[in-house]
Structure formats: C-alpha cells, structure tokens
Amino acid sequence: MTFEKINTDTSCNCLKGAIIDTENSYVRKLRKETLEEKDFLTHWERDIKPDTDDCEIICSHKAVSINQFNPETEAQILEKYKTTFKINPKKGAYYLKFQFLQDAGKVKHTPDFNTNDESHYDFYKSDDFNFEKIQILDTVKFA
Amino acid sequence: MTDFHLNTKPLIKNDLIEIVSNYKVLHFDDFPILYIGTNKFGNKIIGSHLEEDDNSKTILTLHTILSNKEYHDFMNNKISYLEILKNSSSISIVEKDYKFKIKKAYDFDFNFIPADYLPTPESFCPISVKAHSLEFSISLKGKLADLNKAIADEVSKIQNGFAEFLEDRIKSLKGFDFAPKALLQPYAVGSFKINFELDIKQKANSKKAGNLFLEQAPISQYIAEYIKYIAEDFTEDKEIFESDNAEFSESLKSLENRLNELYEKALIKKPNDIHKIIKDDILKSTAKFETLTEQVGENFESISILNIEKGNEIETPIAFIDTNFSKNFQSSIEQIEIAKKGLVEDDSFKYYKIYIYHLNTDTRTGNAFIRNLDNEEEMSKPKIKINGEDGLDHTKYTESLYLNKWIEVKAKAKRIGDKVKSLEIEFEE
Numbered sequence: 001m002t003f004e005k006i007n008t009d010t011s012c013n014c015l016k017g018a019i020i021d022t023e024n025s026y027v028r029k030l031r032k033e034t035l036e037e038k039d040f041l042t043h044w045e046r047d048i049k050p051d052t053d054d055c056e057i058i059c060s061h062k063a064v065s066i067n068q069f070n071p072e073t074e075a076q077i078l079e080k081y082k083t084t085f086k087i088n089p090k091k092g093a094y095y096l097k098f099q100f101l102q103d104a105g106k107v108k109h110t111p112d113f114n115t116n117d118e119s120h121y122d123f124y125k126s127d128d129f130n131f132e133k134i135q136i137l138d139t140v141k142f143a
Numbered sequence: 144m145t146d147f148h149l150n151t152k153p154l155i156k157n158d159l160i161e162i163v164s165n166y167k168v169l170h171f172d173d174f175p176i177l178y179i180g181t182n183k184f185g186n187k188i189i190g191s192h193l194e195e196d197d198n199s200k201t202i203l204t205l206h207t208i209l210s211n212k213e214y215h216d217f218m219n220n221k222i223s224y225l226e227i228l229k230n231s232s233s234i235s236i237v238e239k240d241y242k243f244k245i246k247k248a249y250d251f252d253f254n255f256i257p258a259d260y261l262p263t264p265e266s267f268c269p270i271s272v273k274a275h276s277l278e279f280s281i282s283l284k285g286k287l288a289d290l291n292k293a294i295a296d297e298v299s300k301i302q303n304g305f306a307e308f309l310e311d312r313i314k315s316l317k318g319f320d321f322a323p324k325a326l327l328q329p330y331a332v333g334s335f336k337i338n339f340e341l342d343i344k345q346k347a348n349s350k351k352a353g354n355l356f357l358e359q360a361p362i363s364q365y366i367a368e369y370i371k372y373i374a375e376d377f378t379e380d381k382e383i384f385e386s387d388n389a390e391f392s393e394s395l396k397s398l399e400n401r402l403n404e405l406y407e408k409a410l411i412k413k414p415n416d417i418h419k420i421i422k423d424d425i426l427k428s429t430a431k432f433e434t435l436t437e438q439v440g441e442n443f444e445s446i447s448i449l450n451i452e453k454g455n456e457i458e459t460p461i462a463f464i465d466t467n468f469s470k471n472f473q474s475s476i477e478q479i480e481i482a483k484k485g486l487v488e489d490d491s492f493k494y495y496k497i498y499i500y501h502l503n504t505d506t507r508t509g510n511a512f513i514r515n516l517d518n519e520e521e522m523s524k525p526k527i528k529i530n531g532e533d534g535l536d537h538t539k540y541t542e543s544l545y546l547n548k549w550i551e552v553k554a555k556a557k558r559i560g561d562k563v564k565s566l567e568i569e570f571e572e
Binding site for chain 2: 083
C-alpha cells in the first residue's frame with residue numbers, strides 16, 4: 001500500500017500515528033442517496049488548499065473526514081449530521097456505514113472537542129483506493 | 144451547482160458583509176456550515192454554507208446582518224436561523240474562492256432562496272456554543288453609544304448597579320465565605336462597552352479557606368444562568384414572587400438545581416431553606432437590575448450583557464435589555480411589591496419635598512426624587528404629573544429641574560410600603 005498522493009507537495013508527515021483498521025465501522029455523510037466518487041474526494045483533491053504551513057490543517061485537508069461508529073458515538077454523530085441538515089438540507093440526508101478492507105488506507109483519530117465531534121477520524125486513502133476497498137454495511141436515511 | 148441567478152442580483156460592497164473579527168464557527172461538517180462574527184462596522188453577521196462548485200472553484204454562502212436583538216435571541220435559542228432569514232432585509236449571497244476569500248457579494252431576497260437550501264424550522268443555534276466565565280461585558284447600543292460615547296452619570300449607574308449585582312450574588316452564597324470583587328476593565332468601543340471581571344476569593348480569615356473542591360463548583364455557570372433567568376423568565380414568573388407558596392416554574396427549578404449543584408460539588412453543607420433563599424435572593428437582585436433598565440432609552444437604545452470566554456474573547460450574549468423589556472421589568476417589580484405590601488393612596492393633597500430630575504413640559508410628566516417615609520437616607524423616584532394647563536416655564540418646577548433645587552409641592556401620593564411610586568401634583572404659581 002503506497003501513499004504517494006498524500007506525501008507529495010507537502011513536507012508534513014500526515015501518516016504519523018495513522019493505522020490500518022479493518023475491524024471498526026465508520027460512517028460518512030453522502031450528498032445523495034447513492035454513493036458517488038465525489039463523496040470520498042478530499043478537500044486537497046478538490047483544490048481546496050489552505051494558505052498555511054500548519055501541518056494539522058494541511059493534513060486534515062488531505063484526508064477524508066469520517067466518524068467511528070458504535071453505540072457510544074452514534075447519538076453524537078447523528079446530532080452533527082442532523083444539525084447540518086437543519087441549517088442546509090441540500091447537504092444531504094443519508095450516511096454510509098462501512099468497514100475498510102485491506103489496502104484501503106489508514107485512519108487517524110482526530111477528535112474535535114470544541115465542536116462535540118469526538119469520534120472524528122481522518123482517513124488517508126491509499127494511492128489505489130476505490131470503492132471495492134470498502135465493505136458497505138448500510139446506507140441510512142437520517143432526516 | 145444550482146443557478147441562483149446571481150447575474151440578475153444587485154452587487155453589494157464586500158465591506159458590508161465580510162466578517163473581519165469575532166469569527167466563531169457554530170457548526171462544522173467538512174465546511175464551516177454555520178458561523179458568526181462582525182464586519183468592520185461592528186455589525187453582527189451570521190453566515191451559512193450553501194454550496195461549492197469544483198469547476199468554477201467557488202463556494203457560495205449566505206451572509207445576513209443581524210440586529211442586536213436577533214443576535215441575542217438566536218444565540219439563546221429563542222429564534223431559528225430560518226426565522227432570521229424570513230424577517231431579514233439584509234440577506235446576501237457571497238461568492239468565495241477555494242481559499243475562502245470573498246470574490247463578490249449579491250443582495251438577495253429570502254423568497255428567491257431555493258426550497259431545498261432553506262434551513263428547517265428547527266434550525267436553532269447548535270447547543271455546543273454555550274460557555275461561561277466570570278468575565279462580563281455590558282454593551283450599550285444606539286444613539287450616543289453608536290458614536291462610542293456615553294453619559295458619565297448613566298455609565299456610573301450601570302457599572303455600579305451591575306458590579307453590586309454580581310458581588311451580591313456571590314456574597315449570598317451562604318457557607319462559601321467568599322469576598323467577591325467586581326473589577327472594572329478599560330472601556331472598549333463597539334458601540335460602548337463596560338467590561339467586568341468577577342474576582343472570587345475566600346475571605347483571608349475563613350475557616351473554609353483552602354477548599355480544594357471549590358474549583359469544581361460551577362459558579363460561573365450559576366451566575367450566567369441567574370442573569371439569564373432575570374432577563375428572560377422573571378417577568379413571566381412574577382406571580383410566583385407575589386405569593387409565598389407558589390410552585391416554581393421549570394426555569395426557576397433549573398436555577399435552584401444549579402444552586403444545589405454548587406453546594407454539592409464544593410462539598411459545602413447546603414442551607415436547609417435553599418428553596419426560599421433563591422427566591423428571596425432573586426427579589427433582592429431585581430433592584431440592582433432595575434438600575435440598568437432605568438438608564439435605557441434616552442441616550443442609548445439597548446444594553447447587551449455578554450459573557451466573555453476566557454482566552455479567545457468569544458462573546459456569548461446572556462441578556463438583552465431594550466425599552467420594552469425595561470418597561471415590562473419595572474412594571475413586574477411594581478406588581479410584586481403591590482401584591483406583597485399593598486398600594487396606599489392619599490385621600491387629599493398634602494405637602495411633599497421633592498427634587499425634579501426629569502420633566503417633559505409638554506406632557507407635564509416626569510420623575511423626581513423624594514425621601515422615603517421611614518428612612519430619610521433612602522429615596523424613591525416617583526413618576527410625577529403636574530395638573531393644570533398653565534405653562535411650566537419659569538415656575539418652581541422647572542427651577543427644581545434646572546437648578547437642582549429641592550422644592551415643596553402639593554400632591555397626592557401613591558405608595559407601596561414606604562416607597563412613593565407616583566405623585567399627582569397640584570399646579571401652584
């Protein structure tokens with residue numbers, strides 16, 4: 001598994017502390033009912049690049065935001081998704097529940113206590129990531 | 144991306160809607176979904192994320208200028224974001240590049256926001272923004288305050304009234320042995336701000352000095368919730384204070400619970416009659432709060448009491464006092480006093496010594512000082528009305544007003560307890 005795309009054009013070591021996790025379940029909000037390639041594009045891939053040398057910010061832009069899903073985190077994640085929906089319903093009413101397969105990439109726990117997003121993880125895609133590298137468990141309508 | 148037909152909308156100057164200070168993200172989900180801040184003129188701006196387009200590398204956001212009342216009501220979950228937009232005439236759609244720099248801003252009407260982008264009726268402020276500290280700011284807005292000026296006498300009354308209000312709440316915590324000091328900090332513009340820090344230390348000779356559990360007691364939260372109760376729920380709860388046995392409202396119960404929690408977390412023995420203590424303390428505190436309400440109207444339009452989050456200077460509004468609130472608050476206090484002490488009215492005109500400090504010579508109404516019946520050290524500030532139709536210029540009434548003179552008048556008084564509430568004055572040459 002290689003991470004050329006993550007490591008090019010930055011001197012930040014974004015993968016430091018990141019691990020392979022094929023055990024836990026994760027969720028990611030979808031734009032529509034069906035999964036699209038755009039749903040797993042990073043800000044960096046979309047050319048949303050901050051003017052900063054701060055590695056924490058740069059690495060978060062090179063990762064896909066996901067949440068680790070379990071009975072303890074479920075309520076807080078749903079609250080976040082529902083809050084987004086209440087402010088802008090166009091941001092989507094579905095989330096995808098999935099597990100990573102081998103070679104999908106690595107995850108790093110990046111909780112945000114200021115915004116009550118304690119189960120937040122950064123997902124660093126491997127160079128050959130595609131949707132065959134995740135096992136879809138469910139697509140859930142939450143609003 | 145949805146076409147918002149921006150090319151048909153009038154452009155507006157970026158300065159008006161660009162957030163340049165006090166930026167705070169209220170909700171984040173891949174993007175800042177909801178945020179707040181101030182423009183270069185000091186207006187509060189609320190912003191939300193609409194859409195982004197990878198082809199044109201453009202982010203569209205909604206920016207709306209808020210009135211002080213809207214800001215207060217939204218941050219305290221009284222109105223939703225949808226309601227703000229519905230009632231706003233200052234909505235704009237802001238085009239930003241992928242580095243979040245504003246490219247253009249367009250004036251936009253609520254009715255043209257596509258339905259699937261409209262916030263839902265439940266779009267209240269996310270609860271995660273609540274923060275409490277012992278730093279407060281009192282912000283005056285409107286009229287003279289907007290020129291960053293204020294009348295010295297009014298500022299003095301506000302700062303003394305609020306400082307005493309804060310100190311008294313801490314002193315009333317029986318068993319804590321606190322010696323509170325409300326420290327004034329330098330004034331700040333915007334429009335005119337008075338800043339306070341509540342310093343709480345235990346008395347030097349206190350037997351309870353060195354209580355390690357004090358830090359766990361949510362004192363700042365209690366004070367903030369106390370102020371919120373006075374500013375938002377007290378007038379609705381006035382009947383509870385009119386009788387001795389009335390059941391507490393949910394908001395009053397919640398404040399009582401917070402006081403209980405204070406004692407439990409500090410491991411200090413609770414007074415037995417905490418139910419009565421909180422009720423009596425609230426009534427006592429209203430006199431200081433009333434001082435604030437009495438200053439509103441003439442030289443500034445409103446007072447916001449803000450709680451300042453330490454370190455990053457984030458402001459959370461906890462009370463909003465405008466003319467309507469002030470009238471309602473003062474009338475509630477009067478009704479409670481009448482219910483508890485009764486209203487006594489003179490049968491005939493009697494002589495009183497007064498000093499008129501405010502008089503509208505057209506309506507013949509105003510306010511005066513008068514010494515209380517049983518305690519000459521304390522004064523009431525009754526409303527006055529001067530009967531008759533003769534002009535008031537060059538009379539003893541205007542002489543009192545302009546020359547700060549005590550005069551004798553013939554009047555019928557209405558009293559609650561020992562306080563004179565109003566005087567109907569018989570005109571004398």
